[in-house]
Amino acid sequence: MGNLVLRALQSPLIAQKRNAQPTSYLNEMFSFINGGLTTSGEVVNYKSALSLSAVYNAVDQISNDIAKLPKGIYRKEGDNRFRDLLHPCDYLISKRPNRFMTQFSFHKALMVHALLLGNGVAVIKRDEYTGVETALELVKPADLLDIKKVNGDLTYYIKGMKPLNSEDVMHIPGFSFNGIYGIGVFKYAANNMGAALAAERFADDNFKSKGLLAGIIKSKNGIKKEAKEALSNAMEARLSKGGTHNIGFLDEDMDFMSITANAQEASLIDWKKISIEDVARWFNIAPHKIKQLENATYSNIEQQSLEHGSDTIMPWAKRIEEEYDYKLFTEEERATHYTKINTNALIRTDIKTKGEYYSRAVNFGWKTRNEVRHLEEDNSIDGLDSPLTPANTKTLEEINKEFAENGS
Known part of the structure; x- marks a missing residue:
């Protein structure tokens, strides 16, 4: 009787779980992709952030390094390891993932998506009859509509395709709290990079106006309100005109006093150095790799280059290797085959x-x-x-x- 009562109490809960809506990761996954207003007043997203040279160069450097590394499928035979050139996936990951892209362009774009948006995604195409992998097709960030957990399995919703199971999708997440989806760097770096964008905008406005953005007209004589407004508007029009020859004129006993800090007072040069170092921290890349050489010496650059391989490139290479190992091999092949991205190639130069x-x-x-x-x-x-x-x-x-x- 007790068991029957317990089952009766549990049955509504079981039914509720069965009828529960699939868990969607859409909102958190795409945070700050479309932009977010920061404390500096700048809207920061992956497009606006790329206007910062340090961000562009950091993404370009890391994605290039991953793309240029040799990739291949290897087979274990006892204690020996051999490159399995006959495996269908070896050609896909080392030469031509699909008919539109080389392996370099494919892996570079995959990494650009992962670095900027937190998720690099590609669809694994297989032969309808044999199940053999035939292509890896990159998914545009805007085409990834959602990732949901349905009945305990991950399902990917991609524009123009039917829902796909996780084994049919290559997914390289960046920083993640749950290991399922990555969070774009701008979710947390937005305010920091917004300040850098604001500094760039200030410098641009400062150069355009020759440093005279605001000021006060001083006069020893009394001036009526209408005359003040006319004089103020005239000076504003003159100073905002721009050009190389822009000479204003004030009547006798009038002076113009600028109240805007100049570039040196605003420490724009120092701020640009700081922003480069901050970008290097956000992307976990050595400052000299994004052309910040102020404190660089031959000895520490050599050491930082080694650290770049072990601390920056190797974690991303490991993510890709593990995803390939699970998604591109059958259960039987996983015991004998593995993917290798040769990070030793970074020392070739x-x-x-x-x-x-x-x-x-x-x-x-x-x-x-x-x-x-x-x-x-x-x-x-x-x-x-x-x-x-x-x-x-x-x-x-x-x-x-x-x-x-x-x-x-």
Whole structure:
């Protein structure tokens, strides 16, 4: 009897859960995409923020670095790893995701969306009969209408398409509280970047007006109200005229006193430096990567370049790798296949660092000389396929074997 009563009490709750509306992530996900008014009075969204050179360069740098990294599908066979060039997804992620885009342009656009809007999304197209992946099609931010949790599964609503299950959608979220959707950086950086936009606007107005934006006309003689208004309007029209030759005239015993702070007093130069550093923090990128070189030296730039790879690029590369691993492989393939984005390629342009890396790899035996040649697109040379073993790291067994082979 007790169980029947309990079930009777629970049944309305169960029915309520079954009939509950799907959870939508639309409102939070698209915060500040369409713009928000900040304390500085500036409207900040991803379009207005891109007018700041530091924001544009930060997004351009990070997206370029992800796009230029080599990508491929690898297969595990025991302790060995091999590039699986025959896997259909290898060509998609390394050469041509779809017939309109190269892998560079695809991954760059995907990262631009993720960096600015918090979410980079692409649809995975599969053959109707075989289920084999045939294309990765980028989704425009405006075409992503909603993401909902329906019956415990994520469903994506994209303009012009039927609702898609999560396994049919590549989704790279940025900063996230729940791991499902990313939040655009401007949700929290809006006021900070709004102040930077206001400084840019102030500088522009200051240059246009030659620094004379407001002022007071002083006179030793009394002037009637109508004359004051006429004189004020005339001076305002003259000062706002612009141009290289703009000379005003005041009657005798009249002086003009500017009450607007000039650029130096407003510390515009210092503010621009601060805003660049703030942008670097928001996008987690070293200041020298967005051309702030004031405190840069050769030694600290080299260190910051290494940190750029490990702290800025690698987390984004890891997000993409894990999404590819889950969405592009069958359950059986996941045990033997994985995606690799080679972040080591970031050191290719640093000859000194690259040389030291190769030297250590060869001398300590964890790469053969031919493997290093392959990294430089050079052909193999006979006799360079065996790893080197430093004499002071040989085991006793290896030493005894050499003595036995030499007859000593």
